[in-house]
Amino acid sequence: MTMTAKPAPAPAPSGAAPGGGLLDRVLKVRELAIAVVLVLMLLATQLDNSAFLSEQGIKDLLLNATILVLVGVGQATVVITRNVDLSVGSTLGVTAFAAGEFLRGGGNPLLAVLIAVALGAGFGVVNGLLVSLGQVPALVVTLGTLYIIRGLDSIWFGSRQITAADLPAGFVSFGRDGLGALPYLAVLTAVVLAAAAYYLRNYRSGRDMYALGSSPEAARLAGVPVRRRILAAYVLCGALAGLAGALYLARFGNVDSGTGSGYELTVVSAVVVGGVAFTGGSGSLYGAALGALLLTSINSVLPSIGVSSVWVQAIDGTLLLLAIAVDRVVALRVAAVLRKRAAQTRSAHHD
């Protein structure tokens, strides 16, 4: 993850070529900071309760994070393009149910996962088209699709529910088994995360998304196919929400028409805590994944050391504000450094 590869020849987000390396370093430091906080928190908990990082404990931590990481990766991609997708919770719910209905009818588990992914991608296409063609703020569009998809969910499924007894044993055990402390779901999530992060970092179309988020107008003038990129981001987000829906079904073994309600806010928190700026154009998918891991781990740490769960939301909110404050301070510092350098180079040229 932190290979010292040559910096990608990216269109530098803030448009200042000499600052590319610096920005890269700052972003890495930002991710490192979350990782350090996470590790310190886990170690402190381990000192307090030696059962916390047992094999079962590590497995639980990873399993708890997988679904949020998957949805967070998709959301981060959309947020990087300076948009947002609030419909992920509804998408997760409806795809989980669709996969469950298919499995209840005796369907193949792999096919069920693919159905969920395809359905999620379909919702992504709708969101992407509305946002990119309609030129309407993504917040409003996806708030609309949040309600529409949830409504479809309620109409289609009504009061029916999928319970563990409806699912094939292999599917349920895939949701909880693994290699030692490493659950299959976490492996799958890690592969998806690595692939998506590689794409965003190393492919031209991936870099376009950063450019788009930094300055939509500049990106358009530079020849970035804006609509296609936005559509692609939403399709990825929808597909990952669909995959997360299938995995939710495997993990919790229980889905009804309320599944995933309110999840979008958790996802957005994870992404922001992970250092993906809501103003677009900066942050990384690894950061978003770390943010998700941090938030779910807090929810595991508190009960393990016997703190009341009432504190969870307050702590999540504090973290969120802290993350935004840090990002703001860092952004100002970076801008100052860049200005100074630019002034230096200018004066050097004049001499």
Next chain:
Amino acid sequence: MSERTTPARRLTAVVAVVGVVALGAAACGGTTKNSSSKDSSSAPTAASTASADPGAPLKKGLTIAYLPKAVNNPYFTTSDTGGRKAVEAAGSTYKEVGTSSSTDTAGQVSYVNTLTQQRVDAIAVSAQDPGALCTALNQARKNGVKVVTYDSDTNAGCRDVFISQASSEDLGRTEVQLMAEQIGNKGRIAILSAAQTATNQNTWIGFMKDELKKPQYKDIQLVKVAYGNDDAQTSFQQTQGLLQQYPDLKGIISPTTVGIKAAAQYLSGSKYKGKVQLTGLGTPNDMRAYVADGTVRSFELWDPAKLGALAAHTAIALVSGRITGAPGQTYTAGDMGTFTIGQDSTVVLGKPTVFDKSTIGQFNF
């Protein structure tokens, strides 16, 4: 207005319709004071001082409306289906309305208002909030609508009768008894509840603690009450936390259907399966897989279909004037037998039903 013998029948019909609409609009536009005074004069039984006539004939052709905490909730669908069967068997009309979220109290209030305007004969409501519905429900009662609460009560002054799924005391004590039996009256146990503010759960937990004071349970120690907020992921993590914090935990009681199935799903996929006992309130469909794989030995619940049916029979008895809701009155609830109205105008459905490997197959809800 209703003369239809003229050749211009169509025109007359249009005029008639317009006339009716105008009348309806006038009625709606009229002050509530007028309409309520007119109603109370036409429905003398509306006053709570009226005496009950146990021999009064059961009325037919009534409209009984169900207003559950949330529609599309499997539990309320089961209870309301039980209610529908009872209403229709009695020759009346059943309808169900409600919000899709169980925390949309303002939505529930406006449903009460709409039902009042529609002049239904009785409302069976599961209240999202004990106080918030009071004004609307009392307005309905002033207009002659009988109000029965089921599953979740309002303040006692806002309804005629409350149908309790089981007495809180029975539920709390029997859950401890089930757990004690499963762990051999010895060891540490914990409770996984819903939200910290959930009234039902807190009452039951109070009786659990009281039951645990009995001498036969002196070796059972309740170490913690955790709150999973009726959310699958939170309940998972709270269960994990309990097991990490108390490695020698013998059992978990979860008096919430969401909590118990989440805890069961977690236990069934962890190293604790079979070593940590789990019981509480769950539905047979939710718990079937975990009873089959040995994670859960037994759990309990009332039969929601019977709860809904008893609400229907009670509503019909109220509208017919057989009961007024005063404590001590007795009435027959169709084929369910005879029930007596207790303190605070509460009718208790009965003892909870215990489900285990041998009986779970007979239930489908």
